Amino acid sequence: MQLNLLVVAGDGIGPEVTREAIAVMQTVMNAGGHSLAVTEKRIGGIAIDTDGTPLPQDTLEAALASDAVFLGAVGGTKWNALPPNTRPEAGLLQLRAALEGFANLRPAFSIAELASNSPLKLDIVSGADILFVRELLGGLYFGAPREWNKHTGEAWNTMRYTRDEIIRVARIAFELAQKRNKKLTSVDKANVLEVSQLWRATVTEVAKDYPDVTLEHQLVDSMAMLIMTSPRNYDVVLTENLFGDILSDESAVITGSLGMLPSATIGGKVNLYEPIHGSAPDIAGKSIANPLGAILTGALVLRHSAGLEAEAAAIETAVRKVLEAGYRTTDLARGNTTDFKVLSTTEIGAKVRETV
Amino acid sequence: MQLNLLVVAGDGIGPEVTREAIAVMQTVMNAGGHSLAVTEKRIGGIAIDTDGTPLPQDTLEAALASDAVFLGAVGGTKWNALPPNTRPEAGLLQLRAALEGFANLRPAFSIAELASNSPLKLDIVSGADILFVRELLGGLYFGAPREWNKHTGEAWNTMRYTRDEIIRVARIAFELAQKRNKKLTSVDKANVLEVSQLWRATVTEVAKDYPDVTLEHQLVDSMAMLIMTSPRNYDVVLTENLFGDILSDESAVITGSLGMLPSATIGGKVNLYEPIHGSAPDIAGKSIANPLGAILTGALVLRHSAGLEAEAAAIETAVRKVLEAGYRTTDLARGNTTDFKVLSTTEIGAKVRETV
Numbered sequence: 001m002q003l004n005l006l007v008v009a010g011d012g013i014g015p016e017v018t019r020e021a022i023a024v025m026q027t028v029m030n031a032g033g034h035s036l037a038v039t040e041k042r043i044g045g046i047a048i049d050t051d052g053t054p055l056p057q058d059t060l061e062a063a064l065a066s067d068a069v070f071l072g073a074v075g076g077t078k079w080n081a082l083p084p085n086t087r088p089e090a091g092l093l094q095l096r097a098a099l100e101g102f103a104n105l106r107p108a109f110s111i112a113e114l115a116s117n118s119p120l121k122l123d124i125v126s127g128a129d130i131l132f133v134r135e136l137l138g139g140l141y142f143g144a145p146r147e148w149n150k151h152t153g154e155a156w157n158t159m160r161y162t163r164d165e166i167i168r169v170a171r172i173a174f175e176l177a178q179k180r181n182k183k184l185t186s187v188d189k190a191n192v193l194e195v196s197q198l199w200r201a202t203v204t205e206v207a208k209d210y211p212d213v214t215l216e217h218q219l220v221d222s223m224a225m226l227i228m229t230s231p232r233n234y235d236v237v238l239t240e241n242l243f244g245d246i247l248s249d250e251s252a253v254i255t256g257s258l259g260m261l262p263s264a265t266i267g268g269k270v271n272l273y274e275p276i277h278g279s280a281p282d283i284a285g286k287s288i289a290n291p292l293g294a295i296l297t298g299a300l301v302l303r304h305s306a307g308l309e310a311e312a313a314a315i316e317t318a319v320r321k322v323l324e325a326g327y328r329t330t331d332l333a334r335g336n337t338t339d340f341k342v343l344s345t346t347e348i349g350a351k352v353r354e355t356v
Numbered sequence: 357m358q359l360n361l362l363v364v365a366g367d368g369i370g371p372e373v374t375r376e377a378i379a380v381m382q383t384v385m386n387a388g389g390h391s392l393a394v395t396e397k398r399i400g401g402i403a404i405d406t407d408g409t410p411l412p413q414d415t416l417e418a419a420l421a422s423d424a425v426f427l428g429a430v431g432g433t434k435w436n437a438l439p440p441n442t443r444p445e446a447g448l449l450q451l452r453a454a455l456e457g458f459a460n461l462r463p464a465f466s467i468a469e470l471a472s473n474s475p476l477k478l479d480i481v482s483g484a485d486i487l488f489v490r491e492l493l494g495g496l497y498f499g500a501p502r503e504w505n506k507h508t509g510e511a512w513n514t515m516r517y518t519r520d521e522i523i524r525v526a527r528i529a530f531e532l533a534q535k536r537n538k539k540l541t542s543v544d545k546a547n548v549l550e551v552s553q554l555w556r557a558t559v560t561e562v563a564k565d566y567p568d569v570t571l572e573h574q575l576v577d578s579m580a581m582l583i584m585t586s587p588r589n590y591d592v593v594l595t596e597n598l599f600g601d602i603l604s605d606e607s608a609v610i611t612g613s614l615g616m617l618p619s620a621t622i623g624g625k626v627n628l629y630e631p632i633h634g635s636a637p638d639i640a641g642k643s644i645a646n647p648l649g650a651i652l653t654g655a656l657v658l659r660h661s662a663g664l665e666a667e668a669a670a671i672e673t674a675v676r677k678v679l680e681a682g683y684r685t686t687d688l689a690r691g692n693t694t695d696f697k698v699l700s701t702t703e704i705g706a707k708v709r710e711t712v
């Protein structure tokens with residue numbers, strides 16, 4: 001098969017890590033007689049600087065014409081003073097909206113080789129394997145009205161959901177739970193927010209169609225604690241947009257590094273794939289960024305957009321083998337050069353390609 | 357001095373833990389020649405059942421007429437089906453609004469005797485001492501419009517702040533930072549939300565009046581991770597209402613138990629004091645609840661509403677001594693009856709009174 005992939009590498013370490021991910025995907029696909037056709041476009045800060053907008057029209061058109069979109073990262077201190085609607089992040093949010101993918105899948109898993117990197121104790125994290133299903137097109141991110149009124153000195157955003165928006169993302173979460181350990185935890189703040197009461201009522205209703213899945217509800221404040229004290233208790237975790245943003249970043253401590261985690265956004269016209277780490281401008285251009293999250297994101301592209309399950313699994317296995325062999329990026333080695341061989345971004349990418 | 361304290365013990369374990377806290381305060385105050393005059397009123401679920409409303413008028417009047425209000429906990433599964441505006445929690449939110457305290461101080465500290473209870477590694481938590489300053493009267497909790505429209509199947513809440521609301525809570529946070537380690541971390545989601553952009557701009561402006569305090573801004577998603585990986589990096593953490601709710605519960609893992617943490621809400625007409633744990637209906641009435649968070653909340657009453665610093669410190673020292681002596685409640689012992697003497701709610705309360 002041929003997969004037409006739009007690559008929007010973006011800012012900071014985005015281009016460096018994306019390059020390695022694409023190279024790994026290409027190696028695996030070619031070995032299986034498939035081909036990956038890559039188109040590159042601008043998004044985020046680099047697009048603001050070059051085109052005057054964080055999501056140029058030709059990027060948007062190329063995205064909608066592609067089989068899948070791979071994003072590196074957007075943002076950086078350089079553009080921090082801009083208002084929300086013209087910042088690098090606005091380009092990403094406009095792209096998410098245009099592609100219409102509403103279910104953002106974010107795994108947070110313990111990797112045996114890296115478990116000692118977690119601030120959590122080994123007996124707490126080992127074996128943990130959570131899949132966040134974060135609603136990606138609603139809530140405070142997109143709700144209107146929204147404004148910062150500089151005359152009155154007042155500002156507001158709107159957390160808004162419709163029943164249908166909740167039903168469709170809940171269905172995806174229940175279906176994923178059916179294929180996993182059949183437990184779904186839905187997160188809300190139903191003791192205070194009307195929108196969370198709608199959320200809880202709707203998820204409870206959808207649950208009737210999935211009698212084999214155990215549903216529990218947790219308040220977002222409790223969940224922020226529980227996921228640290230007993231991460232193994234959770235299987236699929238369903239959240240609205242901002243709660244998922246917060247809890248999935250928090251849960252990166254289960255893996256021990258944000259740099260290891262992939263994400264896939266499904267359910268819309270074209271799937272969008274992004275490592276969950278940011279643009280990390282402080283380490284950009286030094287070839288020390290960890291490309292493994294981007295490489296694992298490449299595995300998700302193959303699984304969800306190309307139907308190449310064996311190839312996806314091969315990438316995931318290769319990443320584990322590289323870690324087992326003692327190779328680490330700077331962030332993963334944490335100064336321990338006795339036990340580990342510290343590699344640059346390009347070197348560890350090459351190791352994965354050799355191993356796969 | 358005489359302190360007129362309104363006690364609203366509320367639901368679940370609220371009455372049990374409050375009883376111990378009041379007894380400890382009484383012991384300490386009497387020993388110093390002071391007196392504590394206690395009035396008790398209903399709030400939350402018990403008030404719904406008895407008076408048909410979560411905040412009866414005479415509770416509200418007594419609160420406004422008191423020197424300080426001590427709340428146990430509100431809520432329980434029994435009232436979970438009620439809509440937000442008539443639930444037990446609505447009574448608490450109405451009380452917070454009526455008392456006008458906008459700065460909710462929530463410490464999260466590592467206690468050497470309990471450090472092994474934390475899911476975080478010892479070298480990560482030991483020495484951590486964070487003070488959250490959570491804005492308590494704004495944001496999604498109180499913002500209008502808010503509605504669950506059952507006909508259209510749509511629901512919304514409003515996250516709203518004014519400059520003045522941010523300035524007054526920021527000033528309290530900066531002043532507290534001046535008395536501590538002179539570092540303030542302000543949390544927002546300024547890369548997406550207009551209300552967070554107002555938050556960040558306003559806090560930056562207020563910072564000019566506190567040149568001795570180092571200000572940094574963190575996005576709420578990053579902060580949820582950073583506070584787990586490097587809790588010792590933080591001193592005073594300033595947040596809007598919901599972000600503070602989430603991050604302060606999460607940070608209870610630094611202490612190792614929600615049951616240990618006090619809070620004080622200041623800045624309004626009458627200060628409000630609450631342990632941060634909830635009503636825990638599953639363990640209510642069994643005399644196994646941990647009253648130490650409530651007892652430490654009593655210390656905050658003496659410090660912030662009675663000007664009795666020595667007495668407040670005496671309570672805090674007594675709690676540590678009781679832990680040092682190996683006494684634990686069930687939640688703190690975690691089944692380890694070899695190293696610890698497990699006491700009931702009333703027994704550990706008595707130990708603190710004997711020790712103080």
Ligand SMILES: CC(C)[C@H](C(=O)O)[C@@H](O)C(=O)O
Pocket residue numbers: 074075089092245276547548577
């Ligand atoms: C960059 C930012 C807009 C984005 C978000 O908040 O969704 C990021 O934090 C993420 O989690 O993908």
Ligand SMILES: CC(C)[C@H](C(=O)O)[C@@H](O)C(=O)O
Pocket residue numbers: 191192221430431445448601632
């Ligand atoms: C009970 C609930 C309304 C409350 C809140 O969300 O403020 C609680 O979680 C807290 O943190 O004090």
